[in-house]
Amino acid sequence: MAMSIEDDTLGPADVTFSDGQTERYAAVELLNDGVLKTTQRAAFEHPEFGTGIGETQVRYHAPHTWRYVELVAIENGTLWVSDADWESEEAAKWEQLAGCVSVENAYQVIADYLLKHYAKYYGAHALESARTTFNLEPNESRASKEVRNDEGEPRRLAFRWASTPRATGPFSPFM
Numbered sequence: 001m002a003m004s005i006e007d008d009t010l011g012p013a014d015v016t017f018s019d020g021q022t023e024r025y026a027a028v029e030l031l032n033d034g035v036l037k038t039t040q041r042a043a044f045e046h047p048e049f050g051t052g053i054g055e056t057q058v059r060y061h062a063p064h065t066w067r068y069v070e071l072v073a074i075e076n077g078t079l080w081v082s083d084a085d086w087e088s089e090e091a092a093k094w095e096q097l098a099g100c101v102s103v104e105n106a107y108q109v110i111a112d113y114l115l116k117h118y119a120k121y122y123g124a125h126a127l128e129s130a131r132t133t134f135n136l137e138p139n140e141s142r143a144s145k146e147v148r149n150d151e152g153e154p155r156r157l158a159f160r161w162a163s164t165p166r167a168t169g170p171f172s173p174f175m
Contacts, residue, residue, distance in 0.1 A: 011071060013071045015028060015036065024072065034063035037059070038058070038059050038060075039058050040055070076100045076102055077100075077103070077161050078099050079097045080162070081157070082094050084155065084157075097159070100164075103161055106159075112126075118157075136161040143158070144156035
């Protein structure tokens with residue numbers, strides 16, 4: 001998967017180099033020109049100020065020297081909502097509801113949305129309903145659900161969560 005040509009901080013990651021070696025870094029950043037910046041960090045204790053964290057090694061890798069970056073732990077993604085009139089389901093528009101949110105936290109965002117727009121319909125059970133009514137798993141049916149707004153009008157409501165990409169390779173105009 002190719003990344004865009006703009007600065008992109010990826011976070012902690014395993015980097016596979018052109019010679020086949022893989023190394024883990026505390027932080028990885030993809031720069032405009034395809035250069036990969038890797039950083040190691042170390043924690044240290046200071047008698048007066050407590051624990052500190054410092055960058056111990058920063059390296060820049062030319063685009064031809066690395067092949068693949070895989071994020072160490074990724075749990076964040078983007079949550080989208082489609083909230084449409086009953087009659088206009090085909091014309092439903094998707095809007096970003098939250099960015100950089102885990103699946104677990106996405107259910108809380110959904111519950112907050114339900115309380116804001118559908119308080120009479122969901123009430124105090126918004127979080128429970130978010131988990132049972134709106135499935136965010138990619139392999140499950142995620143069809144729109146019929147709900148009623150606070151005025152009693154029928155609506156079609158759906159949520160989608162898309163994970164942040166886990167891996168990237170050097171930018172190529174041919175990808």
